[in-house]
Every structure is written in structure tokens, then in C-alpha cells.
Amino acid sequence: MIVPGDVESTTKQYLELIDKALPGQVVGLYLTGSIPLGDYRPGRSDIDGVVVLAEPPKDFEAVREVHAQLAEKLAFDVTYLTAAELASPPSSDKPVGYSQDGVFRVAPSGGPVSPVLWSEMARQSLAVRSTRGLVVYDDHEALVEFTRGNLESYWAGLFDQLEAAMEARPDDQEAPEWVLPWVMLGVPRLHALLATGNIVSKTAAGEHALTVFPEWSNLITRSLEHRAGKPITFTNADVKAAVPYGRKVITESLAL
Structure with a gap:
């Protein structure tokens, strides 16, 4: 699948910024939603996805700064999860970092975590950066x-x-x-x-x-x-x- 040009430039910039902010921590970036479904509309659609982390983040402030630098780009809406979390049933018992309408937030209990996100990841996500051995729970x-x-x-x-x-x-x-x-x-x-x-x-x-x-x-x-x-x-x-x-x-x- 060909990634739209504006999506490619935004994800490239994001990975450059996040790799500087969290060296070695972002081990995967997967696009979900309209892009892998072939329904992306430039100027109307958001860039949705999941960022796979090597370990749970200790501090989200560096991530927040990265998203602030992307604010003038398209709405880049991603959820930050580890491979271990994706391999298990979705749980809302811990804080989750995510961006909505391009703005980074931290939900105290789950936020966008749901069976829908897990199923999207398992069935129809598009890897920009692949996580070796990733297995996603799909119920x-x-x-x-x-x-x-x-x-x-x-x-x-x-x-x-x-x-x-x-x-x-x-x-x-x-x-x-x-x-x-x-x-x-x-x-x-x-x-x-x-x-x-x-x-x-x-x-x-x-x-x-x-x-x-x-x-x-x-x-x-x-x-x-x-x-x-x-x-x-x-x-x-x-x-x-x-x-x-x-x-x-x-x-x-x-x-x-």
C-alpha cells in the first residue's frame, strides 16, 4: 500500500523527533483507521495509529514536546503502548499516553484503549516501523x-x-x-x-x-x-x- 505523501512526511518527521526524545524506545509505529482501509482523505482525515514502546514510559513530558512540534501538521493521533500490553487484553487500569486532534494527553485510566484499537492493530494496521515478533490480542x-x-x-x-x-x-x-x-x-x-x-x-x-x-x-x-x-x-x-x-x-x- 502506498502511503499518502502528507502522511509520509508527517510520520518521518515524527520518528526523527521521537527518536531524539526517546532514544531506542520507539520500536514500532503502525497506522490504523482510514489509511490502511484505503479511505484516507487529505485535508479531512486524521493520521491514526499506535506507537509501540520498548518499555512503559517514566515521563511523558518529552513526548508532549514532540507532539507540540507537530502541531502545525495534520492531526497526528496515536496511542502509546508496549508490545506486552498489545499481546494482552486491553486494560484501563493504568495511565495511557495518546494524542487527540494533534494534542498530546495522558488518560489516567485507559483513554482510547479498547477492543476496537486492538482489533484494528491485529487485522488491518500498516507498519511504518515494524516491531519484531509483535503479537496483538484480538478477541x-x-x-x-x-x-x-x-x-x-x-x-x-x-x-x-x-x-x-x-x-x-x-x-x-x-x-x-x-x-x-x-x-x-x-x-x-x-x-x-x-x-x-x-x-x-x-x-x-x-x-x-x-x-x-x-x-x-x-x-x-x-x-x-x-x-x-x-x-x-x-x-x-x-x-x-x-x-x-x-x-x-x-x-x-x-x-x-
Whole structure:
């Protein structure tokens, strides 16, 4: 797989900086998300991945400084883990370093650690720097359970929030362009996983949704066009129409 030019330059700069900050400690860098799934969109997609460390870090300040130097680049969102951690079930019982929207953070208990990240690493990651002998724990039952929980704890509440936020807004008012693609292509990723057993990209999720939820084909198609880079305008009426769509996807996902 060919790594996009902007991704290649960012990861190259990152490795140069991190190797100076933590000599010999970064033994692997793996890209996850849209890049290995073939759905990376320059200017729209983040660079997601996992940094494999030789040992648990004693101090994250040097890492924080590296990410600060990358701040003007693309959102470089990685999670810092050891090979031993990746070989075991994901656990949220210790602090984890990670970056989100390009900003480095330390979560006191888990952060982005989840069966989804482990399965992405095991099934469809792309090595920029390979870790010798790396074995990643991949528990499909845990992935399914986590996905069902995410539908109930995150997505159901999100559509409730959207409905409340849109209630008093005029239908013809323009909505933020990111909202519709986020929900129209985001929630069917979970339906596709539960239906097929595979983690899919946002574009593949939209194509899946066109087949399974054709009554919302107009909104799904426009969201796919937006993801492809076309100038698409969405209105509050579109966002309101996405609420019953999201609830339908959640209900049918949980019935699988």
C-alpha cells in the first residue's frame, strides 16, 4: 500500500523527533483507521495509529514536546503502548499516553484503549516501523460487546442531543458541514461490524447503509460525496432527518 505523501512526511518527521526524545524506545509505529482501509482523505482525515514502546514510559513530558512540534501538521493521533500490553487484553487500569486532534494527553485510566484499537492493530494496521515478533490480542467477542455498548452509551445519547439542539432551529438554516457526514457514515460502521464481523471505513459504511437503509439514500449519498471532497451544503432539516435514521441504525444493530 502506498502511503499518502502528507502522511509520509508527517510520520518521518515524527520518528526523527521521537527518536531524539526517546532514544531506542520507539520500536514500532503502525497506522490504523482510514489509511490502511484505503479511505484516507487529505485535508479531512486524521493520521491514526499506535506507537509501540520498548518499555512503559517514566515521563511523558518529552513526548508532549514532540507532539507540540507537530502541531502545525495534520492531526497526528496515536496511542502509546508496549508490545506486552498489545499481546494482552486491553486494560484501563493504568495511565495511557495518546494524542487527540494533534494534542498530546495522558488518560489516567485507559483513554482510547479498547477492543476496537486492538482489533484494528491485529487485522488491518500498516507498519511504518515494524516491531519484531509483535503479537496483538484480538478477541472478537469482546469487540462485539464493546460495539454494542458504544451504540447504547455514545450513539443513542448523541442522537438525543442532536434532536434537542435542532428543535428550535429553522429548517432552511445551514448546518455545520461536518455534522451530517459524521453521523450518517459513523453509526453504520457499527452496524456493518456487527453484521459482517469486519471493521470498515466510513466510505464503506456509507455504501453498506445505502443497501440496508435505502430510505435515507439521499442523505447518505450526499454525505459520501462530501467525504469524497465535493462541496455539499447541509441544512438543519437534514440534521433533523438524521435523527430517526440514527435511531433506526442503532435498533437494527442491537438486534443483530
